[in-house]
Amino acid sequence: MSKKKKIILSTLLSILSIAILYGILFYFSFFQGFVTVKDNKVQSKLLPNDDFKSSYTPKLNFKNTKEELVSDVKVNILSNIDASIPVIKKSQRHYIPLDYVCKTLGYNLTKSNNTFTISNSNHTITLNENSYTKGNESLYLRGNILTKNNQAFISISDIEEVFNLISVYTFENQTINIFKAPQNNLQNNSSKKSSNGKIALVRLEDFTAGEGISSETNQPKFKAMANFLSNSGIKYHIAWIPRFKAPNDNIDNDLLTVDTFENAAFINLLDYFINHGALIGLHGYTHQAGDSRSAVGTELSRKINSSEEETRAVIENAIDTATTLNIPFGFFESSHYKASSAQKSIIEEYFQYIYEPKNYLIYTKLQKTKNNNLYIPTPLSYVRDLDANPIIKKLNKPTPGLLASFFYHSTKELDFIEVDTSNNVFDVDYSIESPLQQIVKSLNENKYITTHVTELKN
Secondary structure, eight states: OOHHHHHHHHHHHHHHHHHHHHHHHHHHHHOOOOOEEETTEEEOTTOOOSOOOOSOOOSOOGGGSOOEEESSOEEEETTEEOTTSOEEEETTEEEEEHHHHHHHHTOEEEEETTEEEEEOSSOEEEEOSSEEEETTEEEEOSSOOEEETTEEEEEHHHHHHHHTEEEEEETTTTEEEEEEOOOOOOTTOOOSOOSSEEEEEEEEEEEESSGGGGSTTHHHHHHHHHHHHHHTTOOEEEEEESEEEEGGGTEEEETTTOOOHHHHHHHHHHHHHHTTTEEEEEOOSSSOOTTOOTTTSOOSSSSSSOSHHHHHHHHHHHHHHHHHTTOOOOOBOOGGGOOOHHHHHHHHHHOSEEOSOSOSSSOSSOEEOTTSOEEOOOTTOBOBTTBOHHHHHHHHSOOTTOOEEEEEOGGGGGGGEEEEOTTSSOEEEEOTTSHHHHHHHHHHHTTOEEOOGGGOOO
16 A cells, blocks of 8 residues: 555544544533423533632622712603602613602602611512512612612612513603503413423523614513513523624723713613513623624634633623623623633633533533533524524424523514504514514423523532
8 A cells, every 4th residue: 555545544544533533422412311490490410519609809899880960861750750850870770769759659658777668559568778579579679779868769670670660761852761561461471380391591692782782762672572581481591792892883882981871771671681581691791802893703712812811801891891780690601602712711710600512522511610610502503594493393392312502683583573652651562473482482382491501500
């Protein structure tokens, strides 16, 4: 045999060996066994322990941000508008006096020590500085109660949640209109969810204060989407890009420095999602580099922000933005899953949950690390164009052991939603033919239990 033929044969055998090894690894990665829920507890041998502690203490936080009176914002509550009431702004949230809200909505308000009691003939609600109790449920406030000149102020986001209302921001005249929340009348409603079954993971991708998401028309549509998911019993995730940049259009929307009514509306929208079943995660910091556009470009890779210092800056800037704006987060996802192994080792110091595959050899399997991190892949991929059928088919006839995890670019849903507030009500027309509605229908018909990644723990 000639030397040339030997080299060719050796090369072919090497390629074949690598292919066989990859096939074996893929097989055992793919067939990991179903991750299930039993008695409302996630069951799997692949889960980390609940003792992870991040190595990072944020440099910035919500408590230390400034509070300022604003004179150019009006609040209209159920067609009641009083231009004389003071409005405070803090960390991109607007606040108005709690006593004014209670009076307008027909609630009695009393205070004992640092606790407020709000009541009418149907409800009694207690409020503390950063939490509230309504019925048997105690939850955190999104903006905390502020005190100025011995008067308590409550954020618009918390007014919505505590009093079961919904707000719409009108940009042109900087008015926040507050309506009664729409009643739960969706056909996909599944109020009695099973406590046993296979899990599914749903992620809304590339959510940022830019592109169509920040428009006055689309923000109410996203709230309608949040209501639909919540009413359908769906837990879901939002991959948030904290800083939107489009250098070629001279756009750099840093939410910590660009103080606008539009950005306040965006934070109110994030709050609304959080209060309606969403777990927020950090999808990088800007999801771009150089002249590329956020959500299009790559931020972390072997060639981009590849030094330890640059990688840490991306992660810490994202965290500091979230803590300053009081946006809780539970996971990290690098742009286009491009973070290198060295960068992922750094990410692991900050986050227990990394919502992407560990690497190309372990692409469909939950992967726990020796440092108690968990990598969560998306084996069902994402909705391409407007065709949800590939995902629905996999949900209807699941491959044994394949994790039912996927993502969806939620801006694709907007053409299926119309919101009309012209008659001082939040009236929604939401097509049941939308990709998200069809996916949720399949999830509920097949009795999947949607779960947050932070519930994947022993």
